[in-house]
Amino acid sequence: MGKKIVIADDEPITIMDISEILTEEGYNVVAEVSDGFDAIEACRQHKPDLALLDIKMPLLSGIKAARIIKEEELAETIVFLTAYSNKDFISQAKEVGIMGYLVKPVDKASLLPVIELAIAKGEEMVDIKENIKVLKSKLEKRKLISRAKGILMDSEGLSEEAAYNKIRKLSMDKRCSMKEIAHVIIINNNCLGN
Template sequence: MVKRIVIADDEPITRMDIRELLQESGYEVVAEASDGFEAIDACKLHNPDLVIMDIRMPVLDGLKACKKITHDKLAGGILILSAFYDKEFIEKAKQVGVLGYQVKPLDEKSFIPTIEMCIAKAEEIKALEKEIQKTSQKLEDRKSIDIAKGLLIKEHDISEEEAYNMLRKMSMDRRCSIGEIARTIMVIYE
């Protein structure tokens, strides 16, 4: 699958050079932006795999745009591309969740491998977030099931096993998760 990229830099020539490099390497440039607000809008519209972002741009700088993009999960990841390489900028980039930092002028030999690494890390993070969400949902379901069992035991004067079997049967009969049934029971009986 072709990876989709947004380029955000206030220099049109820089954007053109980056676009050509990316397209030659098989990437799809879905949008270009000349300031942070345009970058945010492009990410909202395209949800790219990666954003290549300059730090110093007019209107809204790259680091502030990065913060919004990572907070709202508008892109898979962000690679900073900047002429500034002092520790302060690098530290700020880490704090806003940037996956990579490349110093201008571009070194073509390291640019594409850096992009590949950033995209791979972004995909890894996305997979981990899905796994965390799944585990969290299972935990919530477990809590709901325990509460619902307690309510059924109290309401029907049955054993814990009977309460669980009742939940399971309702779940199968209605073709929905046992967690959904448990949450419904909690609303009905509380």
């Protein structure tokens, strides 16, 4: 099954044309909606690889919908579809963090490269965000263990290596992570008022 795409446009003929092109190319169009509110709901339900949003739609504009979709991480990437190409819309698209901008009418030759590049960039962004989470977690673990080592060094007169080894041994004995043992040492130290 191809990449999942949500299409939001208030012109049914535009949705039909784009959906047909994407389906023929192996993409999985999981939702076709006509306003920004429904676009958000479709993204919540399907978590698509790409949301293709018209800028001007009833109820909630594509720009406002895109902000919510980005904030809540409901789609990997977003491309704007619009009949308007003025600088104000383009600057708003940049501000929201959109990966592509298509001006109607759209044909296969202009649609597919933008969609493919936007999906590739969206995947890169997901990888980057995941790497950042992993690095933050590792940094937090190091900080906790370092702090716990310092507490053991002060309270038990241990060397840094001996304090580290004690944390590691407790971790193995209790069958939990060194981070969890470090956290307990820090909490215990705070409760004792040291």
